[in-house]
Amino acid sequence: MLRLISCHQATLLIEQRADAPPPPRDRRSLWLHLRYCPYCRRYARQTVLIVQLAQARAGAPGALPGLPGAARQRIQQQLLGAGLDSL
Amino acid sequence: MLTTPFPAPEPRQWLARYGDELYRYALARVADAHGAEELVQTTLLHALQALGRFRGEASERTWLFAILKRQVLDYYRQQARCPEVPLAELAPDGPTEADFFEAANGHWRAAQAPASWRTADGPLEQQELQAALQRCQERLPPRHGAVFALRFVEELPAEEICRELSLSAANYWVIVHRAKLQLRRCLEKHGLGRA
Numbered sequence: 001m002l003r004l005i006s007c008h009q010a011t012l013l014i015e016q017r018a019d020a021p022p023p024p025r026d027r028r029s030l031w032l033h034l035r036y037c038p039y040c041r042r043y044a045r046q047t048v049l050i051v052q053l054a055q056a057r058a059g060a061p062g063a064l065p066g067l068p069g070a071a072r073q074r075i076q077q078q079l080l081g082a083g084l085d086s087l
Numbered sequence: 088m089l090t091t092p093f094p095a096p097e098p099r100q101w102l103a104r105y106g107d108e109l110y111r112y113a114l115a116r117v118a119d120a121h122g123a124e125e126l127v128q129t130t131l132l133h134a135l136q137a138l139g140r141f142r143g144e145a146s147e148r149t150w151l152f153a154i155l156k157r158q159v160l161d162y163y164r165q166q167a168r169c170p171e172v173p174l175a176e177l178a179p180d181g182p183t184e185a186d187f188f189e190a191a192n193g194h195w196r197a198a199q200a201p202a203s204w205r206t207a208d209g210p211l212e213q214q215e216l217q218a219a220l221q222r223c224q225e226r227l228p229p230r231h232g233a234v235f236a237l238r239f240v241e242e243l244p245a246e247e248i249c250r251e252l253s254l255s256a257a258n259y260w261v262i263v264h265r266a267k268l269q270l271r272r273c274l275e276k277h278g279l280g281r282a
Contacts, residue, residue, distance in 0.1 A: 006193025042201035057217040058240045061115035066107035071124040
C-alpha cells in the first residue's frame with residue numbers, strides 16, 4: 001500500500017536517506033513523490049550540491065588570505081608570555 | 088624507543104612555518120578573521136603546553152593540525168550551546184517549516200518552491216558560489232550553523248553530534264532539515280537562482 005507524502009515529509013526523508021536507507025515503506029513513498037514533484041526533485045539535487053560546495057571550500061582553503069601581520073605579532077607575544085623563550 | 092621517526096618540534100618556527108596554513112584552515116571554517124586568529128592562537132598555546140607529549144609519531148605539522156581540528160570542533164560545540172541571540176530576535180532559531188510549506192497539506196509554498204539553478208562551470212564561479220554559501224552559513228541560527236558544519240564539513244556521525252550537543256534524534260533532523268531549507272533558499276536568492 002503506497003502512502004502519499006507531502007513535500008515537507010519528502011524533503012525530510014531526502015535528508016535522512018543520506019545517512020541511512022529509510023524503511024521500505026518510506027522509500028516507496030519518496031520514490032512516488034519524486035516521480036510527480038519536480039520541486040522536490042530539484043531539492044534532492046540541490047541539497048547534495050550544497051554539501052559539495054561546503055566541503056570544497058573547507059578542503060581547499062588555499063585561495064584565502066594568510067595570517068595578518070598584527071595577529072601574528074599578537075600570537076608571538078602570547079607564545080613568549082607562555083614560555084616560548086625559556087625553552 | 089630511543090629514536091623517533093620525526094624530529095622534535097621547533098616552537099620558535101611555528102608561526103613562520105605554519106601560521107598562514109593554520110589560519111587558512113581555520114578561516115575556511117569559522118567565517119570571521121577574528122575567530123580564525125583566536126583558533127590559531129589557542130592551537131599554538133595548547134601545543135606549547137603539550138610539547139612534552141609530542142612523541143614523534145607524526146610530523147610537527149600533522150600534530151599541530153590535529154590540535155587545530157580539536158579546537159575547531161570545540162568552537163562549533165560552543166557555538167551550538169550558547170547561541171548569542173539578539174534580544175529583538177523573535178524566533179531565535181530562525182524560520183521553521185511553516186515558512187517553507189503550506190500548513191494545510193505540507194506542499195511547498197508557491198514562493199518557496201525550489202527553482203532550477205544555474206550550473207557552476209568555471210573555477211572562478213566555483214569560488215563565488217563557495218563564498219556565497221559561506222555568507223549563507225553565517226546567516227543561519229548559530230546552532231543550525233554548528234550542526235551543519237559538524238555533520239557535513241567535519242563529517243562527524245549524527246549520533247556523535249546528538250550526544251555532544253544533547254540533541255534527540257528528532258531534534259537533530261529538524262535542525263538539519265531547517266538548515267538545508269534555509270541554505271537552499273539563501274543560495275537561490277544570492278547567485279544560484281536563474282537570472
